[in-house]
Amino acid sequence: NAGVTQTPKFQVLKTGQSMTLQCAQDMNHNSMYWYRQDPGMGLRLIYYSASEGTTDKGEVPNGYNVSRLNKREFSLRLESAAPSQTSVYFCASSIRTYSNTGELFFGEGSRLTVL
Amino acid sequence: SQQGEEDPQALSIQEGENATMNCSYKTSINNLQWYRQNSGRGLVHLILIRSNEREKHSGRLRVTLDTSKKSSSLLITASRAADTASYFCATEGKTSYDKVIFGPGTSLSVIP
Numbered sequence: 122n123a124g125v126t127q128t129p130k131f132q133v134l135k136t137g138q139s140m141t142l143q144c145a146q147d148m149n150h151n152s153m154y155w156y157r158q159d160p161g162m163g164l165r166l167i168y169y170s171a172s173e174g175t176t177d178k179g180e181v182p183n184g185y186n187v188s189r190l191n192k193r194e195f196s197l198r199l200e201s202a203a204p205s206q207t208s209v210y211f212c213a214s215s216i217r218t219y220s221n222t223g224e225l226f227f228g229e230g231s232r233l234t235v236l
Numbered sequence: 237s238q239q240g241e242e243d244p245q246a247l248s249i250q251e252g253e254n255a256t257m258n259c260s261y262k263t264s265i266n267n268l269q270w271y272r273q274n275s276g277r278g279l280v281h282l283i284l285i286r287s288n289e290r291e292k293h294s295g296r297l298r299v300t301l302d303t304s305k306k307s308s309s310l311l312i313t314a315s316r317a318a319d320t321a322s323y324f325c326a327t328e329g330k331t332s333y334d335k336v337i338f339g340p341g342t343s344l345s346v347i348p
Binding site for chain 1: 266267278338339
């Protein structure tokens with residue numbers, strides 16, 4: 122029972138390099154999310170996807186792109202990494218009922234360091 | 237911004253005492269959720285309360301919601317050392333479906 126799986130768990134990049142964080146869920150959820158968490162802070166929403174084929178900007182989308190490849194997978198891409206993008210990235214998914222989003226299920230996080 | 241503040245930022249109590257954390261938000265919401273995060277781990281869902289509900293219980297947890305004051309509280313009764321963690325509230329705005337925004341969190345330390 123995997124839930125939400127993120128890869129890689131750790132990554133070190135040099136400024137200007139690109140990379141993609143992968144996320145997959147096996148719970149048949151329609152909504153998926155990418156958040157970043159900086160030391161001592163809460164989670165800030167980068168992008169979210171309410172359903173396959175749709176994506177929307179969150180609170181801090183600049184410097185990131187996303188792809189909702191299918192219902193299971195939601196990837197986050199850094200095209201040109203900057204030191205300010207050093208953070209822990211969390212992917213989450215949820216199922217939407219008629220009028221409310223449900224609880225979010227989180228992955229274990231991906232720790233990214235940009236030198 | 238949809239989300240406001242959590243209060244207090246940090247809380248230290250003795251085992252057996254009750255812990256109360258507060259969350260304020262700025263816009264009308266569909267629901268409010270509380271999450272727990274142990275150090276270095278992902279977040280775990282605790283309780284979801286809908287905008288038409290005023291109080292919910294789950295084990296030692298009690299959540300209240302006051303939509304007129306745009307605030308919620310999480311009460312943990314008879315705390316244990318294992319309750320030591322960060323606690324976050326999250327809201328889904330009434331006009332921004334699926335956009336779930338988190339607050340900065342409260343760091344709770346329960347001293348044995």
